[in-house]
Amino acid sequence: MESQPLIESCKGSTKPSSQQSISYKSILIWFFRKTLWQRKNVYILVTLLIPILYLLCYCLVGLNEPNYKYAKEVIESIVKEERQGYLVYSDYCKIVDRDPYKYEIMMLFNDTVLQPCKPYPPLTQVHYDSSIQRYLLSVDPIAFPKYNVKHSFGCCYNGVERISDDYIELTECQPFTSRTELSNTTDSIIVSCQTDHERIYINGHPTIPERYDVRQRLEHWAQKDRGKRVPSVLMIGIDSTSRLNLIRAMPKTTQYLYDNDWFELAGYNKIEDNTFPNLMALLVGYNLSTVLKHCNPYEINGLDQCDFIWKLFQKHGYVTAYGEDAVQINTFNYMKRGFQQPPVDHYLRPYLFVAEKQLGGFIHDYLPDCVGFELEAITVYRYAQEFANRYLNNSFFGFFWTSTHSHDTISQTRSMDEYLKEYMQGLVAQGILENSIVIFFSDHGLRFGPTRDSWSGYFEERLPFLFIWLPEFMRQAYPEFVDALRVNRKRLTTPYDLHLTLKHILSLTGRVGSQEDLGGAKDCPQCQSLFKPIPLNRSCADVSIEDHWCTCRTFKRTTDKILTRLAQHTVEHINSLLANGSYLNRCEPLQLNQIQHAYRADANAFDPRHVRIYMLTLTTLPNYAKYEATLRYDKLQPKHNKIRLTGSVSRINSYRGYIGCLGRDPMIRYCYCRNQLRKSYSETNYL
Template sequence: MMSKQSNHTVLHYLKIITVLGCVVLVLNNSVSIFQSSLYLKEEIQTVNRSILDVRTNSSTPTEDATLPPAGYLVWNKHCRIPDIDPFTRDAMKIFHKKKYSSCSEELPLTKMQYDMNLRSYIIHIDETAKFKLIDKNIRGSINCCYQSILRSGSGNRVDKDFKLKDCVAFESGDVIPDDVEGLIITCKDDKKKKNIQQDAFYLVREKQDVRQRLETYQNGSFPNRPASVLMLGIDSMSKFNLRRVMPETTDRLIKDGWFELKGYNKVDDNTYPNLMAFLTGYNQPNANSKCKPKTINGLSNCTMIWNLFRDNGYVTSYAEDETWMSTFNFNKIGFSKSPVDYYLRPFMLAIEKTLRTKKQSGMSFCVGQRHSAEYIFDLAIDLATRYKSEPYFGLFWTNTFSHNSFSDPSSMDTRVKKYIDELKENGILDESIVVLLSDHGMRFGPLRSLRQGFLEERLPFIFIWLPYWFRAKYPHFAKALEANKHRLTNAYDLHMTLKHILELTGRTGKLPQAEDCPNCQSLFYPVPAERACQDIAIDEHWCTCIPFEDVNKNDKIVLGAISAVLDNLNTYLMEGKFFPRCTKLKLKSVDIARKRYDFDNSLSNSEGPALDHYRVRFTVPQGKFEASVSYSKTLKTYEIIDSVSRLDAYKETSECIEDGDAKKYCICDKKSEPNKTISNTNK
């Protein structure tokens, strides 16, 4: 795609060629050069028309010719995913819309500016904000200083500790030293000696090793233009809830022509396995055994997708808010060394500990002057703007405004839409592939308790943006994304797509298949129309393809299935020596019982004994669970299918143990002495 600037440049040279043509015409009585200039002008107009066609035709992705029947997201022989109305009466009854509000009524005292000529950051004190604060009976003058943030952990706390250096006084207009990457600013009344305001900034510094890497690959002979990849994550957000609570964001994505994958099904329970699927191609057992997240150096020695991008000349970044529950740190060691070029965790640890915080739904919603999520998205914008003309890969994940409440994201709808607009205004969408996605929907709470809660949990949203130059060069990739809109897809497909983007650069050869999904593929090719969950490593418990029908909750087979689940969980707790701190689980009530409808005859045609599959949701004192269970009609035996889901928030009821996996099933005995830990629902 040619930019407007490129067109102006070509037209400028066109005018020069035209003038030269006239001169030659006079001198040599020849018109050939003049005719060539007219031909060149006609070619430029043709290219412009082609680019306009791509923009026009790509603005709204066309529907696949074979749409599912009304009321379904996916429909084939083996997979029928229902489409549900996000605005049903029962959902809207429990939805409480919230307005965006600033984290501080005060104007920020300090601002940071990047000087392109100096290649450095300059700090400024806002005089308007200063005078407003002085009007608030400040007795003396305002003095400000900054503390740089350093990573300082070791051993099991290698990714959990930070250090603040001494506070360095500054004046407005001072240049921040190049070795400062993250800093906390404190401004005080020099008479009262008390803090007036604190703020924090993360600086996207030019790094020598990064510049050398970029130049090494820029000087190489590679056939194709590398596409940058920007991944923006909102935790615990289903495709239905995105429409329900963030309509402005949804409308912007659809209007601007982002590609949605409506059949994107999660592959496991919580954040860690669903992210590891697209970051490594591993399922949870493999991710645990090969990446060893609970051992020092385990994750750092694990090959993540950002390692592949870095090794092929890309700048890399990863950021996540709510540090205690971050994906790679909740009940895990974390990274023993910075996993990427720009790693925000030490900065986030420091500001969450040092600055004033405001809680909402149990999360650090505000930290200092800004919302916690804004630090994450601000870095995404800064990095993508700084390296707009150079290849980068970044993953930016937010938890604070969506993890604990399905209503809270409504307060950030306008703000997230604004970030999407900034991507466009800053020219980032002209250069980069952008993926906006979630890991899963709400796993607990009132929304999950609704009848459609099963679908809400298992169908996270995902939108993909392709820049117009990429669509023009690879039009069949855009068509494939359109075709895949109503087909079953998952995070392993996303993993293969990220590898495909890297392969297209010509900087690497064919990259390995996702290890735990041999049949998964790049989303830039149409996925098989007749896909089933078992084809792409989605276990039945997480699969939304299979219809179930209600059965009698008091049926003896249903009660037998629940008894089998409780026996299994109690045995697990007993063998793990979590008794007597955890109580023995006992049935209180059966909430929902459903039986699988064998619409594709996969059960009746399978080898072995005839099976019935049940999905049961039940309550025990202080807990709610859901399980998938198979019942052998011949052997009269039960078998739990995959995992058992916990449907209520269990921070308060599992404080007596520290094991992250066992917390999911533990309800502490009130008589046992609680072992207080900062824990919540399993990430």
């Protein structure tokens, strides 16, 4: 009698009862999970079992359409449940969604609060007067009593003039009383006030002055647009901040983004080690080797030859700006030649170059913290906001980058949480988000120290955060972009994709023929705009990510006999880098000290069976360095080619305070100077 309902179902019963539904669902779930327990590859199993399960449902719940849909819903709900806990899940890529609050990380995390740079407000202020199209500099009568001035005093201001990236001059100090107009030929100023006995005040003000040539460009292209609405682009980046650390250190900011329908790209994977190559992939579409060939940053005028994305926007009628804090380690200047010509219309570096020297205050973790009356990072954020406000009704492209509150610590960024949440709210209140695409992002997570040395830190280093704001008029005009961004939240994405998204945005203006006319990302032919659905079956190899930087694999500890050979190969590789040129006579050869950790990757669905991928953490002598390397072992290759190192070898313990005989050369991470020719240098870790 108990079998009767099943027999009736096979004959085509119209609809299962609720009791039967529960029973059938239980049977399906049990069958599915029981089988999964015996298999390694969940996704392939799902693909193979779906026809079998449909056939099973054919007998369990009948032939009719309602029961067919019911069976399909059961299967899809199980598959969805199995995929929870992953940022990306496919045959080609599985990125685990890790807990940002793991004990191994939280034991290193401290609450920090935003401290004011001065106990009193600035004596002077500037604001733009649109009626005269100039900035006004004035003494703030409300702040004046705080200075307790008992004698008469006078104030003057110097204009900041850029000669080159590393040579800035100040004009003669111009006196003023309570208020004065600033010339539009002046980009920024340093203000000082003094009595007959002492200087009582010094501060600086960066500005976005009106420029005739810029205004002409904007008006020319606005006439061509014939009333068409053209989106602006505002990029705000934070160095060394993983997706998980954004959640951990900036919960209010992150929740604000989630609550206000910003689009997260949770599978955003870096493509190289440090800031420079990751930003060059984004801004130029090149990997590091291509950059060195076409626009070598170590040569004079090298970077000026690069086809930066802001040049493309400028060429097509946008006003451009770029600002970055921590002048000594700026992305395009640290150990590089920088720009010979200003790279954009409004360039913040000259001001901060002077401000750090004349206004610099507290140094936090070897980086400048305050310049004058505010944090240097806040100076960059304010400059970005002022730039967007000044060109609110025009087309603009702004790129702004900060590292002073994030570069070498997981905790300090916590102090900026409330500020950045309010900052985002301010962009809304001022109408900036109504016409602007905003990209809030990072380059990588922490690369050194105890946080990085954890298993969580391995993945955090490789998975920075990325959020995109799309203004309402674009959501209405391009609903397919909204759909694509939602799909792409859990797809593998890269800085190359972001580069192509920027070109896609420019193609929407009608100022270029098509996106294809703007070119692709040279070093990632299969990458694409994030406004189009990313293929689910995308692998790291498809998007030019070496195994060493790829987070698509899961690793398990191993004691394979090959490990010592792999470790020796890694050390030999490092020594080969030091065995030529000026390094040969200055650096000691390294020796393998110890293999600390060894892991072997689980194979993805279509990995060749004869290839194994290993990740090692090892230490060397005599420099007591800790390195991380990823290697492929191919059984079918000839003996001398069986082992191949992928990506570069990462130095993951700190070598701060040691610059040695190589100066600022990046090879210092590998070099132990002969005769211990070492000296202290505070910027060593910022390579």
